[in-house]
Amino acid sequence: MKEKIKKDGKFLEALKSIRHQIDTFERSATYRKLAELVLVESEERYRTLFEAANDAILLIQDDQIIECNAKSLEIFGCNKPQLIKEYPERFLPEYQSDGQLSKLTSEEKIKSALEGVPQFFEWKYRRYDGMLFDAEVSLNCVELSGKRFLQAIVRDITKRKLAEEELKRERQKLQTLLEQAPFGMILVDVKGNYKYMNPRVRELFGYNLNDTPNGRMWLKKAYPEPSYRRTVVAAWKDEIRKINRKKKVPRVFNVTSKDGTEKIVNFRVVQLEKNGGYLVTCEDITDLKRLEDELLNAQKLESVGILAGGIAHDFNNILAVVLGNISLARSHLNNEGIVSDRLLEAEKACLRAKDLTQQLLTFSRGGESVKEPIDLKDIIREAVNSVITNSQFECNFSFADQLFPVLANEREIRQVFSSILYNARESMPLGGAVSISVENVTENPKDELPFLERDYVRVSIKDTGSGIPQSQLQRIFEPYFSTKPLGTQKGMGLGLAICYSIVKKHHGFIEVESNVDSGTKVNVYLPAARNDRDMSTGPTGI
Amino acid sequence: MKVLVVDDFATMRKIVKNVLKQINIENVVEAENGKHALNVLNSEEIDLIISDWMMPEMTGIEFLKVCKEDDEKKKIPFIMVTAEGQKGSVMEAIKSGVDNYIVKPFTPDKLKDAIDRARTRAGK
Numbered sequence: 001m002k003e004k005i006k007k008d009g010k011f012l013e014a015l016k017s018i019r020h021q022i023d024t025f026e027r028s029a030t031y032r033k034l035a036e037l038v039l040v041e042s043e044e045r046y047r048t049l050f051e052a053a054n055d056a057i058l059l060i061q062d063d064q065i066i067e068c069n070a071k072s073l074e075i076f077g078c079n080k081p082q083l084i085k086e087y088p089e090r091f092l093p094e095y096q097s098d099g100q101l102s103k104l105t106s107e108e109k110i111k112s113a114l115e116g117v118p119q120f121f122e123w124k125y126r127r128y129d130g131m132l133f134d135a136e137v138s139l140n141c142v143e144l145s146g147k148r149f150l151q152a153i154v155r156d157i158t159k160r161k162l163a164e165e166e167l168k169r170e171r172q173k174l175q176t177l178l179e180q181a182p183f184g185m186i187l188v189d190v191k192g193n194y195k196y197m198n199p200r201v202r203e204l205f206g207y208n209l210n211d212t213p214n215g216r217m218w219l220k221k222a223y224p225e226p227s228y229r230r231t232v233v234a235a236w237k238d239e240i241r242k243i244n245r246k247k248k249v250p251r252v253f254n255v256t257s258k259d260g261t262e263k264i265v266n267f268r269v270v271q272l273e274k275n276g277g278y279l280v281t282c283e284d285i286t287d288l289k290r291l292e293d294e295l296l297n298a299q300k301l302e303s304v305g306i307l308a309g310g311i312a313h314d315f316n317n318i319l320a321v322v323l324g325n326i327s328l329a330r331s332h333l334n335n336e337g338i339v340s341d342r343l344l345e346a347e348k349a350c351l352r353a354k355d356l357t358q359q360l361l362t363f364s365r366g367g368e369s370v371k372e373p374i375d376l377k378d379i380i381r382e383a384v385n386s387v388i389t390n391s392q393f394e395c396n397f398s399f400a401d402q403l404f405p406v407l408a409n410e411r412e413i414r415q416v417f418s419s420i421l422y423n424a425r426e427s428m429p430l431g432g433a434v435s436i437s438v439e440n441v442t443e444n445p446k447d448e449l450p451f452l453e454r455d456y457v458r459v460s461i462k463d464t465g466s467g468i469p470q471s472q473l474q475r476i477f478e479p480y481f482s483t484k485p486l487g488t489q490k491g492m493g494l495g496l497a498i499c500y501s502i503v504k505k506h507h508g509f510i511e512v513e514s515n516v517d518s519g520t521k522v523n524v525y526l527p528a529a530r531n532d533r534d535m536s537t538g539p540t541g542i
Numbered sequence: 543m544k545v546l547v548v549d550d551f552a553t554m555r556k557i558v559k560n561v562l563k564q565i566n567i568e569n570v571v572e573a574e575n576g577k578h579a580l581n582v583l584n585s586e587e588i589d590l591i592i593s594d595w596m597m598p599e600m601t602g603i604e605f606l607k608v609c610k611e612d613d614e615k616k617k618i619p620f621i622m623v624t625a626e627g628q629k630g631s632v633m634e635a636i637k638s639g640v641d642n643y644i645v646k647p648f649t650p651d652k653l654k655d656a657i658d659r660a661r662t663r664a665g666k
Contacts, residue, residue: 316625320646324557
């Protein structure tokens with residue numbers, strides 16, 4: 001035990017000696033130099049960090065800038081003496097973008113930061129030369145050597161702001177495009193949910209995102225008829241399958257709008273990005289289709305006319321011989337007896353054949369008929385008297401006062417009204433009522449009618465007959481289309497086609513409204529003969 | 543009353559002749575075309591001309607124009623028979639001074655009516 005203490009005593013001695021040596025070393029110049037070196041190195045490291053920072057770093061004490069880094073000088077556009085000792089307000093515009101006084105807000109933020117609540121905000125600064133710039137600012141309270149300073153880190157975000165504004169403008173442009181586009185646009189996600197509909201879609205169909213939040217609801221509402229809906233679904237599936245093909249083929253469907261009207265719509269679909277959904281565009285081509293149909297109809301009528309014109313001459317010559325001989329044969333029989341009766345029937349058939357060629361000739365482009373200002377009242381009354389002969393029919397007239405005369409060929413116009421009245425009679429086998437009203441029209445009653453800048457006289461003929469199904473309504477002006485049994489004496493399918501052709505030649509138009517069981521209304525618009533040129537009588541024949 | 547019937551088709555001439563017979567006009571001269579008809583007019587006194595339109599050598603409208611340019615011949619009532627039924631051709635005949643026209647095929651009554659009106663118009 002004693003041995004150990006002895007040894008420990010020596011150990012302590014040794015320790016003391018080492019301590020002494022250390023003290024001596026610490027007091028030596030070498031040590032001081034080394035320590036200074038370490039301090040300088042560390043300070044330099046921080047200084048480099050401070051100076052090389054990509055943001056302006058400012059130290060503020062008692063509302064004065066006391067230190068700043070190189071970036072600060074670049075951002076605020078000045079040299080160090082211009083910045084140091086300067087009040088930070090020197091670099092603020094009077095007002096910020098939100099309309100607040102810079103000074104007021106700035107004081108609040110500084111106060112909060114000094115109370116230990118770091119501040120982070122976007123701010124507008126004024127460079128030394130007065131130019132404004134946007135910045136992101138961070139305010140912190142720092143303690144150095146027991147003193148409290150305000151550290152401000154300012155990042156110039158002018159470029160970012162510009163880019164953001166550009167993006168905003170682009171977005172707005174896109175928005176305007178979407179809102180003002182003349183065709184409908186629907187954004188659909190991959191699950192079939194409708195994400196956006198532009199106003200045109202609502203305008204076209206009346207549906208909004210609440211009515212049709214997804215494809216399923218759209219299909220149900222836009223195509224209420226199940227079998228047609230199945231066709232549409234199949235077409236869409238096919239379209240999605242072939243979505244990546246280069247050449248886009250528009251799909252045309254008949255869409256039922258919210259108000260029940262049907263529109264012919266041209267659809268196109270593009271995939272936005274992989275799994276990013278689809279953009280569906282829709283364009284209302286109802287009017288275009290109607291015009292196309294009308295053109296097609298006119299062409300059909302014209303071809304019938306050309307054919308008729310080609311054969312009319314020879315056909316009439318042959319008929320002349322047939323009819324002449326029949327008439328002579330009858331005169332030999334003194335127009336008496338069974339044989340004469342049979343011949344009379346044959347004679348009548350010849351005259352019908354003659355009428356037919358005459359009617360077909362009205363389709364041909366040539367042979368402009370002679371038109372004169374005529375009063376429709378008498379013509380209509382005459383037509384009614386010749387067609388509505390049965391007491392089963394009630395006929396009501398309503399003629400407006402001071403009706404304009406119309407510029408028309410009397411014979412042709414009489415044929416128009418006779419045909420319409422004939423159809424009305426046929427649609428009421430058990431009798432009914434025909435209401436005819438005639439009035440002047442000086443304004444376009446419906447925008448869709450191709451009105452010229454002139455006055456018209458409208459003749460409305462309404463019956464209480466069986467009406468025409470909607471599906472057939474579009475075809476009634478086609479030659480050889482008839483709702484009556486074909487090939488019979490009742491229906492040649494030419495009556496309304498001829499009416500259409502005649503009215504068209506008179507620069508008028510004809511429209512038909514009809515509902516099954518509630519009857520049909522035909523409106524004929526004929527140009528009024530109102531100016532001096534119209535009123536002068538043309539060649540009147542013999 | 544003497545009527546000149548001009549038509550290249552004999553059956554048609556016969557029909558017209560028979561219709562005329564029904565209204566007691568039996569004095570009828572026939573011609574096959576306009577040229578032939580002009581020869582007849584030069585040699586005979588005619589009270590009424592009924593002429594077809596489409597004929598070889600000289601058509602009805604050519605014949606009509608020659609007649610209406612001649613001081614004497616233009617006094618004779620002229621009825622044009624046409625199978626066209628087209629307003630354009632009728633207008634041409636009217637402008638050339640035709641007194642009436644009739645469209646084929648026609649009944650005897652129509653022809654009688656046309657003759658009456660043509661004669662009234664020509665003042666005969």
